Amino acid sequence: MKPTAFDEMKSAEDGCRQPYKRVAEWLSSLPSEVIEQKREEAELLFRRVGITFAVYGEGQGEERIIPFDLVPRVLSRGEWNRLSAGLEQRVRAINAFLSDIYGKQEILAAGILPPELIFQNPAFRPEMMGKQVPAGVWIPIAGIDLVRVGQDDFYVLEDNARTPSGVSYMLENREVMMLLFPELFARHQVAPVDNYPDELLSTLQSIAPATAPKDPTIALLTPGPFNSAYYEHTFLADRLGVELVEGRDLLVRDEVCYMRTTEGLQRVDVIYRRVDDEYIDPLTFRPDSMLGVAGLMSAYEAGNVTLANAVGTGISDDKAIYSYMPEILSFYLGEDPILKNVPTWRCREPDALAYVLDHLDELVVKEVHGSGGYGMLVGPAADQATRDAFAAKLKADPENFIAQPTLALSTCPTWTETGLAPRHVDLRPFVLTGKDGVRFVPGGLTRVALRDGSLVVNSSQGGGTKDTWVVDD
Amino acid sequence: MLSRTADSLFWMTRYVERAENIARVLHATSRMSLMPHISNEEPMAEWLSALSATASYNAFFEQYDEATPERVVEFLAFSEANPSSIFRCLSNARANARAVRTALTSDTWEAINGAWMEMQRFRRDAVAPSDINRFASWVKDVSLNVDGSAFRTMLRNDGFCMQRLGVYIERADATARILDVKYHILLPAHEPVGGGLDYLQWSSILRAVSAHTAYRWVYRSSIKPWLVAELLILREEMPRSLASCYSNITYHLDELGRTYGRQGESQRQARRIYSRLKNGRTEEIYQTGLHEFLTEFLAENGRLGAAITEQYLI
Numbered sequence: 001m002k003p004t005a006f007d008e009m010k011s012a013e014d015g016c017r018q019p020y021k022r023v024a025e026w027l028s029s030l031p032s033e034v035i036e037q038k039r040e041e042a043e044l045l046f047r048r049v050g051i052t053f054a055v056y057g058e059g060q061g062e063e064r065i066i067p068f069d070l071v072p073r074v075l076s077r078g079e080w081n082r083l084s085a086g087l088e089q090r091v092r093a094i095n096a097f098l099s100d101i102y103g104k105q106e107i108l109a110a111g112i113l114p115p116e117l118i119f120q121n122p123a124f125r126p127e128m129m130g131k132q133v134p135a136g137v138w139i140p141i142a143g144i145d146l147v148r149v150g151q152d153d154f155y156v157l158e159d160n161a162r163t164p165s166g167v168s169y170m171l172e173n174r175e176v177m178m179l180l181f182p183e184l185f186a187r188h189q190v191a192p193v194d195n196y197p198d199e200l201l202s203t204l205q206s207i208a209p210a211t212a213p214k215d216p217t218i219a220l221l222t223p224g225p226f227n228s229a230y231y232e233h234t235f236l237a238d239r240l241g242v243e244l245v246e247g248r249d250l251l252v253r254d255e256v257c258y259m260r261t262t263e264g265l266q267r268v269d270v271i272y273r274r275v276d277d278e279y280i281d282p283l284t285f286r287p288d289s290m291l292g293v294a295g296l297m298s299a300y301e302a303g304n305v306t307l308a309n310a311v312g313t314g315i316s317d318d319k320a321i322y323s324y325m326p327e328i329l330s331f332y333l334g335e336d337p338i339l340k341n342v343p344t345w346r347c348r349e350p351d352a353l354a355y356v357l358d359h360l361d362e363l364v365v366k367e368v369h370g371s372g373g374y375g376m377l378v379g380p381a382a383d384q385a386t387r388d389a390f391a392a393k394l395k396a397d398p399e400n401f402i403a404q405p406t407l408a409l410s411t412c413p414t415w416t417e418t419g420l421a422p423r424h425v426d427l428r429p430f431v432l433t434g435k436d437g438v439r440f441v442p443g444g445l446t447r448v449a450l451r452d453g454s455l456v457v458n459s460s461q462g463g464g465t466k467d468t469w470v471v472d473d
Numbered sequence: 474m475l476s477r478t479a480d481s482l483f484w485m486t487r488y489v490e491r492a493e494n495i496a497r498v499l500h501a502t503s504r505m506s507l508m509p510h511i512s513n514e515e516p517m518a519e520w521l522s523a524l525s526a527t528a529s530y531n532a533f534f535e536q537y538d539e540a541t542p543e544r545v546v547e548f549l550a551f552s553e554a555n556p557s558s559i560f561r562c563l564s565n566a567r568a569n570a571r572a573v574r575t576a577l578t579s580d581t582w583e584a585i586n587g588a589w590m591e592m593q594r595f596r597r598d599a600v601a602p603s604d605i606n607r608f609a610s611w612v613k614d615v616s617l618n619v620d621g622s623a624f625r626t627m628l629r630n631d632g633f634c635m636q637r638l639g640v641y642i643e644r645a646d647a648t649a650r651i652l653d654v655k656y657h658i659l660l661p662a663h664e665p666v667g668g669g670l671d672y673l674q675w676s677s678i679l680r681a682v683s684a685h686t687a688y689r690w691v692y693r694s695s696i697k698p699w700l701v702a703e704l705l706i707l708r709e710e711m712p713r714s715l716a717s718c719y720s721n722i723t724y725h726l727d728e729l730g731r732t733y734g735r736q737g738e739s740q741r742q743a744r745r746i747y748s749r750l751k752n753g754r755t756e757e758i759y760q761t762g763l764h765e766f767l768t769e770f771l772a773e774n775g776r777l778g779a780a781i782t783e784q785y786l787i
Contacts, residue, residue: 234575
């Protein structure tokens with residue numbers, strides 16, 4: 001049976017929670033024709049600006065826009081302060097974990113993690129053993145996925161520590177909302193987010209190699225126009241004022257990385273790379289990669305160029321490691337986690353596997369190394385045949401799966417074909433860590449599952465986005 | 474600036490300019506086809522000349538045995554198989570723009586992206602040859618939009634120079650080809666040179682490059698072949714003339730040389746071609762033969778494009 005979800009607007013005694021009071025008034029004052037008309041205007045704006053994404057597996061060049069919902073998702077300042085303290089703590093722990101895993105591996109010596117979880121993990125990069133990164137910052141850019149199930153109940157669903165995306169939607173959603181509804185912002189004190197590119201730039205500058213000049217040269221490395229997040233790469237390079245480079249624009253000579261320009265070669269100090277580890281250097285990783293730069297790892301290992309995020313961070317956002325995150329956090333920080341982990345059954349453990357197989361109809365089962373909502377089973381939503389087929393996959397390769405209870409994700413009013421209706425949401429705040437500390441912009445990206453009852457918010461699976469507000473209490 | 478960025482900026486505007494020139498040729502051709510036929514032996518002469526003027530003659534006959542107005546319009550405007558159809562030009566322009574989205578202002582990007590989206594609609598609705606003018610003037614508007622947004626919003630830096638170079642190299646190529654078409658349409662044997670049909674052809678060439686009125690202003694004379702050639706080759710005040718294109722090409726190449734503090738092969742080549750145009754005389758051109766002169770020019774223009782690529786774009 002499905003538990004009732006927490007409605008972020010309406011779950012209150014008087015029918016409307018405090019942070020949403022004015023939004024609710026505003027919504028009830030808008031005729032549905034106006035909402036529909038504004039929705040069309042918004043879609044036109046997104047198309048014109050070219051905010052699109054490609055879905056893998058569909059025809060090449062297929063571009064879609066992510067549906068944008070006009071009803072903002074609102075957090076109070078107090079809620080955000082608690083969340084941001086928890087996020088900062090979590091990211092500190094992950095950085096400490098990565099320094100240790102690629103260093104002395106004390107956590108393995110202490111018996112907190114089974115060693116095979118590290119050494120047999122495809123995201124573990126032995127090339128990074130004994131390496132240090134500037135200021136010990138392995139993940140300058142993290143996108144931590146949070147879900148809410150009650151007034152004060154937030155859970156971390158996933159730590160995205162490789163190349164988290166979506167921040168351009170956070171910024172564009174706000175711009176579009178301000179264009180369409182200036183009067184709404186006049187009535188609210190909504191914390192601004194448009195300083196994100198400045199914060200990101202300061203973060204990247206702070207982790208430049210020690211030998212780099214005061215004003216280091218930064219470049220954003222993209223896989224190219226066919227990547228699903230290409231729009232975001234161009235957007236960020238533009239806002240950062242840095243070159244958007246592809247692998248073929250870079251070359252490495254004598255362990256120094258350069259880009260090819262109309263004036264000859266120019267040295268590059270920091271690369272904000274949106275290319276995965278496996279593709280970044282064909283000499284070290286996949287030799288068939290056309291996206292990387294031959295020899296980049298040699299420049300990186302010589303400390304002549306900083307890669308953000310560092311190579312090998314995937315080991316920390318793996319779903320199997322995730323289940324140990326509370327222990328990892330306490331081990332390094334000696335603190336209790338502020339943000340909770342979703343209870344997780346590791347199917348690699350026989351007892352857990354037996355439990356999961358018995359309770360498939362109430363659990364969500366995910367691939368350990370999967371992402372983007374591909375290859376997962378939402379038990380309560382699946383029919384018996386799908387569950388049986390999945391059970392067979394599970395038994396064949398239990399190591400590859402984890403299971404979690406189906407959380408009653410909170411809902412937020414959303415504009416649908418039949419008017420306003422509650423839809424499930426999550427939240428991806430972006431956490432920036434530099435030599436000089438942690439930076440945030442308040443809020444993050446809210447993703448919403450547009451299909452009635454759906455819990456899958458991924459854009460590749462029919463999810464949309466909302467503007468996310470942090471308002472003063 | 475990244476060489477790849479420079480390359481995309483150069484080709485983005487070059488493809489838009491190419492689309493515009495094809496639209497101009499289509500427009501002029503459809504007008505000519507409404508007049509008495511040039512030749513009774515070859516009723517398709519105007520449409521075949523449109524293929525020549527856009528350098529698509531061979532590609533067309535690889536696909537078709539016989540030309541019809543519908544086929545030529547489809548091939549030049551919408552064909553996916555023709556690498557220089559308007560459709561492919563706008564797609565390429567947009568792909569280049571998308572690859573260097575960060576080097577463009579949002580106005581320029583929106584002009585190109587908007588055109589590309591609108592293009593899908595034109596293609597879906599299938600434009601009839603009789604309706605080609607509406608489509609052709611839309612393409613010219615697109616080019617104006619892209620050009621105008623760049624003029625009004627782009628920083629005057631090396632990226633701007635790369636864009637302008639793409640425009641003028643392509644425009645010089647197109648003007649030379651349109652002029653050379655005259656060579657491909659053979660007058661019927663009984664038509665006197667300077668007769669009614671001859672007049673029509675020269676006047677349609679002027680129309681194709683928006684120079685019909687300019688001609689009257691400059692020469693105050695009826696249309697004479699050597700004056701048309703002079704206007705389109707040597708007169709710098711005529712914005713689509715070869716001399717005007719090369720005045721702009723040398724200017725922007727010199728700007729690049731100044732910015733980067735270094736001159737190269739492309740600056741030298743451009744200056745050589747420009748000085749020949751500046752000092753050229755119509756009599757000499759007709760002595761060499763107009764077709765021979767234009768063939769030589771097209772080859773040199775192509776070599777300059779290669780020199781620019783070599784020096785800046787790779």
